[in-house]
Amino acid sequence: MNLSPLDWLIIIVYLAGCMAAGIWMRRFVRGVEDFTVAGREMDVNLGIASLAATELGVVTIMYTAQLGFEKGFAGATIGVIMALAMYLVGRTGFVIQPLRAAGVMTVPELFEKRFGKGVRWLAGLFVVLGGVLNMGIFLRLGGEFIMHLTGLPKDSHALEWVMTGLLGLVLLYTVMGGMLSVLVTDYLQFIVMGLGIVITSILVISDIGWTTLVQKLWLCWDGTGAGVGQTLKAHPFNPLHESNFGWFYLGWMLIFQIAVVTTWQTQVSRVLSSKDEHTAKRMYRRTAFYFVGRFALPGLWGAAALVHFSFAGGLPEGIDSLTAMPAYLATILPIGLIGIVLAGMLAAEMSTDSGYLLTWATVIYNDLITPCVKKPLTTRAKLMITRSLVLGIGVFLLFYGLWYEMPGNAWDYLAVTGNIYLASVFTLLVAGLYWRGANASGAYAALVLGAVGPITFLVVNLVAAKEKQIAPEVAGASSFGLAFAGMIIGSAIARRPPANPANEASI
Amino acid sequence: MNDPFVIFWTVMILTSVVWYGFLLFYVGAKGAREIKQMTKTLESRSR
Numbered sequence: 001m002n003l004s005p006l007d008w009l010i011i012i013v014y015l016a017g018c019m020a021a022g023i024w025m026r027r028f029v030r031g032v033e034d035f036t037v038a039g040r041e042m043d044v045n046l047g048i049a050s051l052a053a054t055e056l057g058v059v060t061i062m063y064t065a066q067l068g069f070e071k072g073f074a075g076a077t078i079g080v081i082m083a084l085a086m087y088l089v090g091r092t093g094f095v096i097q098p099l100r101a102a103g104v105m106t107v108p109e110l111f112e113k114r115f116g117k118g119v120r121w122l123a124g125l126f127v128v129l130g131g132v133l134n135m136g137i138f139l140r141l142g143g144e145f146i147m148h149l150t151g152l153p154k155d156s157h158a159l160e161w162v163m164t165g166l167l168g169l170v171l172l173y174t175v176m177g178g179m180l181s182v183l184v185t186d187y188l189q190f191i192v193m194g195l196g197i198v199i200t201s202i203l204v205i206s207d208i209g210w211t212t213l214v215q216k217l218w219l220c221w222d223g224t225g226a227g228v229g230q231t232l233k234a235h236p237f238n239p240l241h242e243s244n245f246g247w248f249y250l251g252w253m254l255i256f257q258i259a260v261v262t263t264w265q266t267q268v269s270r271v272l273s274s275k276d277e278h279t280a281k282r283m284y285r286r287t288a289f290y291f292v293g294r295f296a297l298p299g300l301w302g303a304a305a306l307v308h309f310s311f312a313g314g315l316p317e318g319i320d321s322l323t324a325m326p327a328y329l330a331t332i333l334p335i336g337l338i339g340i341v342l343a344g345m346l347a348a349e350m351s352t353d354s355g356y357l358l359t360w361a362t363v364i365y366n367d368l369i370t371p372c373v374k375k376p377l378t379t380r381a382k383l384m385i386t387r388s389l390v391l392g393i394g395v396f397l398l399f400y401g402l403w404y405e406m407p408g409n410a411w412d413y414l415a416v417t418g419n420i421y422l423a424s425v426f427t428l429l430v431a432g433l434y435w436r437g438a439n440a441s442g443a444y445a446a447l448v449l450g451a452v453g454p455i456t457f458l459v460v461n462l463v464a465a466k467e468k469q470i471a472p473e474v475a476g477a478s479s480f481g482l483a484f485a486g487m488i489i490g491s492a493i494a495r496r497p498p499a500n501p502a503n504e505a506s507i
Numbered sequence: 508m509n510d511p512f513v514i515f516w517t518v519m520i521l522t523s524v525v526w527y528g529f530l531l532f533y534v535g536a537k538g539a540r541e542i543k544q545m546t547k548t549l550e551s552r553s554r
Contacts, residue, residue, distance in 0.1 A: 028549040039552070041545045045537035048530075073516035080519065180549075187538045194531045201524050214513055237512035290530070293523030300520055 003150055007339030014343040015169065018188055018350065022173025022181040032382045035178030036105055036362045042183060042273040047283040049190035050183050050355070051270045052290045056193065057352030058142035058345050061298040065325035068302025072217050072236025074244050075302070078253055079295025083288045085257035090284030093277065095262035098433045100277040107268055107425060108367040114432040115443040117371050122447055123425060124367030127265055130421025131360045132393060136401035138356070139163045141322075142349040143402070148319075148326035149333075149342060160402055166346065167353060167402075171394045174354045175387045179273060182354045189347035196344020199337055200329065201297050204304045207332045216307040231310040236303070252473040255480065259426040266359045301325050361389035423479035424450030431487045438491050445490030450483035 003011075029035050042050070067075030089096060104110045108127060112120035143159035152158040173181045205213070217237075223230030235241035239250060261267055261284070274280040305328035309315050319327050333341055365386045377385070427446040431438035457475040464470075 025546075028546060030549075030552075034549065038545070039549055041548055043541040043544070045534050046541040046545070049534050049538045052530075073520070074512070076516070076519065183545075184542055187542060190538075191531060191535050194527050198524060198528050198531070201520075201527075205524075210517070214517075237510060237516055289523075289526055292519055293527050296516075296520050296523045297527070 004335040006336050010339035011343050014192055018185050022185045023176055025177035025180040025184050028180050031379050037273040038179040038183055044279050044282050047270050048287050050186040051287050053186040053190040053351035054266055054355035056294050056348055058145045058349045059138045062141050062145055064295045064298040065302030066322050068299030069306045069321045069324050071234040072303050074237055074239040076296040076299040077239035079292045081253045082257045083291040085261050086284050086288035089261050090281050093281050095429055096271045096280050097277045100271050100280045106363050106366045111428055115440040119440055119443045120367055121371055124363055126421050127363050128360055130418055134418050135356045139402045145326045148323050149330050163402055170350050170353045174357050175390050182358055186351045189351040193344045193347040196341040197297055200341050203332055204301050208304055220310050249473045252477050259422045263426045266355050269359050357390050357393055360393055361386055364389050419454040419476055419479045420451045423483040427483040427487050441494030442487040442491030445486035446483045449486035453479040453482040
């Protein structure tokens, strides 16, 4: 166990502060709009803190560090592209401006105004399935990080119990205060998480030294380091090199990231909670560069872990490219600082979990349940349903993502599910907002083709030999192409006036 | 160290550390004020 009493004290103070703030916000919840979109009272800096905290979880830190371990600094190129996408959308207001102006609570709600109830319901189902299954991997990966950093025993069920306890705390304040609690705890978590990230980055740079780190990365790449060999298979600095991402992948990433920042419901929920569309645009512009650090700083830790283990006889037994970073950090973080960094990582995990739980519960309530309810519900009943949904998703995640071991190909499945969501919903959003010729038939065709494409790729990759499998960028780009083709062809075949022309004018 | 990509990543990573440090204080101060304002508005709305 790597934690001292001082580290424990820091963690307990952080958790107690978070819980107190989260539960305190319950007193301001008067209705579903307060619970789901914070009464639309969120201002720009609170939005920056919430957006940054939600979109930077331990799962992100683990994967971006793995990219740094496998691709060097060039692994952070996706962060640069995401920042560019955020800035472009914040500058132009592409999708987010009309979306916020429409005054909806979720993305599928907008589809009802444009394409009718059926499309709203089906799109809501896609959003929930993609989102909840995607979230299924968060708890286990977050737990892996905590296990390696703290040195907790792996043979017991410590990981499961720690993460169950953490999710229990998150559920408590999210169920009580909804988005209001999420915003205030996100703010605290943004501060603690930021502190942990800055301290760790400075420690990593001072541990190895910047010039030494760069020189040793070159040695890991060209394999001339004495006794090291080529431990890095991709060019550590040039993302365009044939051994690294390459042009096609990066071009595809730009389109993909524009779809993510305009469509992914947890990001969009901050747009919908903003005071107005100008606040939403400012929030995007000012958060943009944060996404460079989201990839570059954990990427730096991963690259440092590669250098450290490459020059220390290789990876220890039981450690792989995913867990090398926390194993390395455990060797350099001193007493007291390990408590702050761990509190920061718990903050990252909690803010992401709370934001995601609330978002998917809101979509289920707003887009799957509400359209089927004949009689209007009381405010109390609406709140009770939304709170029960948050709790239900939490319980589902515990068993699906933590206590139940997913099979190996679950990762492929999750990537494909994410594509189904993004390809179809992004197509519906862009066509619904910017193309007057789009209609319900086109929307159904886009939803079906956006799903059929990725599932076909999943099946092909399951049966095909490894060298004949379809690359993720080809699969992803084709899913978007199929969804857009479905929208254009479906709308052209069934050319007729929109389902509700009166509403169309107001979007 | 003169490789343009090395210079690019050096600038990106060091700027990120500084930017994260700056946001801690800037968003920390402004965000606290916004939470206070938001709770005031919500409280007056519910009266």
